[in-house]
Amino acid sequence: MLTRYIAIAAIALTLTGLGGCSVNPVTGEKQLSLISxxxxxxxxxxxxxxxxxxxxxxxxxxxxxxxxxxxxxxxxxxxxxxxxxxxxxxxxxxxxxxxxxxxxxxxxxxxxxxxxxxxxxxxxxxxxxxxxxxxxRHSVQRMQQSMLISAGVAGLGFALSDNEWAGLIMGGxxxxxxxxxxxxxxxxxxxxxxxxxxxxxxxxxxxxxxxxxxxxxxxxxxxxxxxxxxxxxxxxxxxxxxxxxxxxxxxxxxxxxxxxxxxYQRRIAKLKELQPAYDAHDEAMKLASEGKFEAALDQVNKAIKLEPREAMFFALRGRIYRG
Structure with a gap:
């Protein structure tokens, strides 16, 4: 199974200093391969x-x-x-x-x-x-390094069950x-x-x-x-x-x-037109984080007036009302 292979490979690396290798698809160099x-x-x-x-x-x-x-x-x-x-x-x-x-x-x-x-x-x-x-596969390589560290710390107890590996993949x-x-x-x-x-x-x-x-x-x-x-x-x-x-x-x-x-400038023209609304929203978030709720409310209402279709603005206003 997938998890047992990864666990065994990681443990083998910690015990022998050797591990599975593959060729990096970009550089052509050999590299560690625990994740297919x-x-x-x-x-x-x-x-x-x-x-x-x-x-x-x-x-x-x-x-x-x-x-x-x-x-x-x-x-x-x-x-x-x-x-x-x-x-x-x-x-x-x-x-x-x-x-x-x-x-x-x-x-x-x-x-x-x-x-x-x-x-x-x-x-x-x-x-x-x-x-x-x-x-x-840069992020995959970082994951593998973390797995090896875990394997080194946990030793033979590193082996994961199928459910635990599924939890890692599906863990939100x-x-x-x-x-x-x-x-x-x-x-x-x-x-x-x-x-x-x-x-x-x-x-x-x-x-x-x-x-x-x-x-x-x-x-x-x-x-x-x-x-x-x-x-x-x-x-x-x-x-x-x-x-x-x-x-x-x-x-x-x-x-x-x-x-x-x-x-490019034509493509982002609408986004730039909306920027004052997002600036007001971001300022409202900053003010709210400082406990300045009245000023934050003024800013988020400004954002809503500038762009009433943006749900994020209304969500922030609701959080400000709740304090």
């Missing part, structure tokens, strides 16, 4: 919806924007090293600038990041980066959120940058957009922008090394290609 591809796909599929719900849920007010993001993502997925993964791309109703990927190609980007991008090539940079995280949003929001290693980030840039080039986008975006992220991180620190930078830490290596790669493969600024 079928298990990887099942994990992503089961955790995708509950993880979205913990991160604000889908952004439904502008369905055309979601379709656009999906189409850009699928264009990149087709040129990836694992084009047959069941990729999905969604826009989340969350002001924090962030994007994440679960195993099996389940990818999300927050509206809070979309409003910060300038063109379609920059969007392609973000999505291509997340595609590599999924294709190269906790595991998915942990995978989505855990910080990637610098090696994972550099790998996702490098192959994501190659995917951009193959799909016809200007890879220089990826360098520009990393330069912006590094500048924002140095300025200690709180929203970014809580979002993208917490999971995808920028660094001067990333900027340098990305620039060197672009110089080698050549810049130039589609930028799509006008198209």
């Amino acid at each position: 591809e079928n298990q990887e796909l099942a994990l992503g599929a089961e955790q995708y919806t509950p993880t979205q719900q913990t991160q604000g849920g889908r952004f439904y007010i502008d369905p055309e924007l979601s379709i656009y993001v999906r189409d850009v993502g699928q264009k990149l997925a087709r040129v990836s090293d694992r084009p047959d993964l069941p990729y999905e791309f969604v826009v989340l109703n969350n002001s924090v600038p962030n994007a994440w990927a679960l195993p099996g190609g389940k990818i999300a980007i927050n509206r809070g990041l979309l409003v910060e991008l300038e063109d379609e090539a920059q969007l392609a940079s973000v999505l291509g980066h997340e595609i590599v995280h999924a294709a190269a 949003a906790a595991l998915g959120a942990q995978l989505a929001l855990a910080q990637y290693s610098q090696g994972d980030e550099l790998e996702s940058d490098a192959y994501g840039i190659r995917y951009m080039k193959e799909a016809g986008y200007d890879p220089q957009a990826a360098v520009e975006l990393q330069q912006l992220f590094l500048k924002l991180s140095e300025g200690r922008q709180s929203g970014w620190l809580d979002g993208l930078f917490a999971t995808h830490p920028p660094s001067a090394k990333r900027v340098q290596e990305n620039q060197e790669l672009v110089q080698n493969i050549g810049s130039g290609g589609y930028r799509g600024r006008d198209v």
Whole structure:
């Protein structure tokens, strides 16, 4: 059975220092393999919806924007090293600038990041980066490392029953959120940058957009922008090394290609038009957390007046009334 295989393999690793290996589908390098591809796909599929719900849920007010993001993502997925993964791309109703990927190609980007991008090539940079995280099994590798640590601590008692493994896979949003929001290693980030840039080039986008975006992220991180620190930078830490290596790669493969600024700006025009309403909502949340309920109520009522179709605003007003 699945669980017994994983448990036995993990225990064997702790006892012998040896374990099952496979070839990384992106890099071609040998790596530890305790979780099969079928298990990887099942994990992503089961955790995708509950993880979205913990991160604000889908952004439904502008369905055309979601379709656009999906189409850009699928264009990149087709040129990836694992084009047959069941990729999905969604826009989340969350002001924090962030994007994440679960195993099996389940990818999300927050509206809070979309409003910060300038063109379609920059969007392609973000999505291509997340595609590599999924294709190269980065979160699966982190899971396996955690399993080995557990095996080392628990010894032979690590073996899980079938029901316990099912609970891990089906355990609601906790595991998915942990995978989505855990910080990637610098090696994972550099790998996702490098192959994501190659995917951009193959799909016809200007890879220089990826360098520009990393330069912006590094500048924002140095300025200690709180929203970014809580979002993208917490999971995808920028660094001067990333900027340098990305620039060197672009110089080698050549810049130039589609930028799509006008198209992108048209696609996010509605989102930008709605931004004052979400700003008021976010300010209301901040005020409520400080116990300033009257001021918070004023802000959330402002948000509702600006966009009365947004259920999230009414939910917040209800919580404020309850104190």
